[in-house]
Amino acid sequence: QKEVEQDPGPLSVPEGAIVSLNCTYSNSAFQYFMWYRQYSRKGPELLMYTYSSGNKEDGRFTAQVDKSSKYISLFIRDSQPSDSATYLCAMHGGATNKLIFGTGTLLAVQP
């Protein structure tokens, strides 16, 4: 079993829709939870960063962490065509200095 599981999609939604992206994980030592956005043929860029459990909001984006369920989510409100990209969850914690990524979900927002 992978340490981090993420549905690869693709996910296609109409413009203006609410998007929900999710990851599950198995390592209870993870404490830092991140979402990266990757446009085609580019390197990933940090979108959201959360430490431990709880919610964090930044404009149209909300990140949620539920450590009891080992489940994290990214919500995108009023989705735009410019949000079309691959979204990767990433996690870190414990004794090792490794950032572990999910497989990424490909999102397409149709105008």
Next chain:
Amino acid sequence: NAGVTQTPKFQVLKTGQSMTLQCAQDMNHNSMYWYRQDPGMGLRLIYYSASEGTTDKGEVPNGYNVSRLNKREFSLRLESAAPSQTSVYFCASTLQGAGTEAFFGQGTRLTVV
């Protein structure tokens, strides 16, 4: 401010050839990483360097070697390329460890024929 710079951007190798992927960052970051990205597999860590002078294996180190030349530069070497090493390679750096924001280069698209 260039951030993380990778060279080359594209490369085609024949099986058995060797090559070195170069990575340099100008953000005075302590930690640097090499990942490979394959369809359906996400980003997988090959090697990382927590600080200058140290390197450690990641998830998929076989067939690769690394050198942390100085604080700025972290190179990845393929001694004898195999078709299974066809991938997109990303270098990343963080200020300190994996709990801080990772900045990525633009990637190197490597094809081994």
